[in-house]
Amino acid sequence: MTKGNFPVDKLKGIETPFYYYDMDLLKRTLKIVKEETKKYGFVQHYAVKANANRRILELIASEGFGADCVSGNEVKAAVNAGFPASKIVFAGVGKTDKEINLALDLNIFCFNVESLPELEVINELASKKGKLAQVALRINPNVDAHTHEYITTGLNENKFGFAMAHLDAVIEKLKSLKAIKLIGIHFHIGSQIEEAETFEPLCERVNELQVYFEEKEIKLEHINLGGGLGIDYENPDAHPVSDFAGYFALFNKSLKLRDGQIAHFELGRSIVAQCGALVTRTTYVKHGENKVFVIVDAGMTDLIRPALYQAYHKIENISSNLTVKKYDVVGPICESSDVFAKDYELNETQRGDILVLRSAGAYGEIMASQYNCRELPKPYYSDKI
Numbered sequence: 001m002t003k004g005n006f007p008v009d010k011l012k013g014i015e016t017p018f019y020y021y022d023m024d025l026l027k028r029t030l031k032i033v034k035e036e037t038k039k040y041g042f043v044q045h046y047a048v049k050a051n052a053n054r055r056i057l058e059l060i061a062s063e064g065f066g067a068d069c070v071s072g073n074e075v076k077a078a079v080n081a082g083f084p085a086s087k088i089v090f091a092g093v094g095k096t097d098k099e100i101n102l103a104l105d106l107n108i109f110c111f112n113v114e115s116l117p118e119l120e121v122i123n124e125l126a127s128k129k130g131k132l133a134q135v136a137l138r139i140n141p142n143v144d145a146h147t148h149e150y151i152t153t154g155l156n157e158n159k160f161g162f163a164m165a166h167l168d169a170v171i172e173k174l175k176s177l178k179a180i181k182l183i184g185i186h187f188h189i190g191s192q193i194e195e196a197e198t199f200e201p202l203c204e205r206v207n208e209l210q211v212y213f214e215e216k217e218i219k220l221e222h223i224n225l226g227g228g229l230g231i232d233y234e235n236p237d238a239h240p241v242s243d244f245a246g247y248f249a250l251f252n253k254s255l256k257l258r259d260g261q262i263a264h265f266e267l268g269r270s271i272v273a274q275c276g277a278l279v280t281r282t283t284y285v286k287h288g289e290n291k292v293f294v295i296v297d298a299g300m301t302d303l304i305r306p307a308l309y310q311a312y313h314k315i316e317n318i319s320s321n322l323t324v325k326k327y328d329v330v331g332p333i334c335e336s337s338d339v340f341a342k343d344y345e346l347n348e349t350q351r352g353d354i355l356v357l358r359s360a361g362a363y364g365e366i367m368a369s370q371y372n373c374r375e376l377p378k379p380y381y382s383d384k385i
Helices: 008-012 023-040 054-062 072-080 097-106 116-129 164-174 196-215 244-254 269-275 305-309
Strands: 018-021 043-047 066-069 088-090 110-113 133-140 180-186 222-224 262-265 276-287 292-296 315-317 324-330 339-347 354-357 378-381
Touching (some): 023 054, 066 072, 072 088, 088 097, 097 116, 196 244, 244 262
Parallel strands (some): 043 066, 110 133, 133 180, 222 262
Antiparallel strands (some): 018 276, 276 292, 276 354, 324 339
């Protein structure tokens, strides 16, 4: 029996909780992204932080994508999965000497640099190796992404990037850093941005900065716009693929790229989120004083987004066709925040029923923990089940 895209009979025999990936949907999504970026000569680096599952990475690498990494171990994971070092960009506000040396030894494409002290350290370490490190300056454009405060990254109050007011001093300092080659500028204003028009102010700010750098007689070869395109968590079946066509068309229309300049993007969530689901089993149905609780064997250790961001994931009972009732869906972790949804309408649920939490392919498996000494959830795939 299949319910939605889920082979219910096959899933019944697997120990829960686990992650289930629809590989056909992922392939379809990658095909669309490739088609849309090819129209404009844009370059896409997959944001590894969204999901570093080895099979997921290998598939994305095989399609010719680059990788956007924010730690040394992400750089390693990308290389091991088949991403060429020449297509790897490395961001993050706190790169350690060990991580920088690793990236230098691998000859990655570019460091997205976020502070003056980081520039100085990269220069020092590259000098010792006799290398020239390519860098892009991550600039904080003070653009409001209109998203959750925890995933907004482009305001002056955020920890990321150079403030525009400090650019004169940075450019002056760059003149003395002989092991650094400035090749571009980098931005990322936030995540789960649902309206493409939100990126319009970013484009305007980039256009202004292009003029600024030209006045400084600095030629920028690369403009990296980051990522941030959101997905439809409410209706994943209606919108299994994000509006990549509208997203890239907006940048093509609004960005004033110079001849020979290349625009780079770092999408993650919108590529992998809809292909993944957390599958869990009902352990108990508990009747409280004012609530009925569906207690499942997955918890915030397996999918932390609801506890961390108050994030919504559509929940489906794929074992039941009974009348809809209202429940609080909670996990077994010894924390009051271990709640997936409150007053949520599900088909009447019984012990042993299988529930799926949709749109969990991004920031799901990768953020799982072993708190309460729990086992990490295993991944399973639609083409190998």
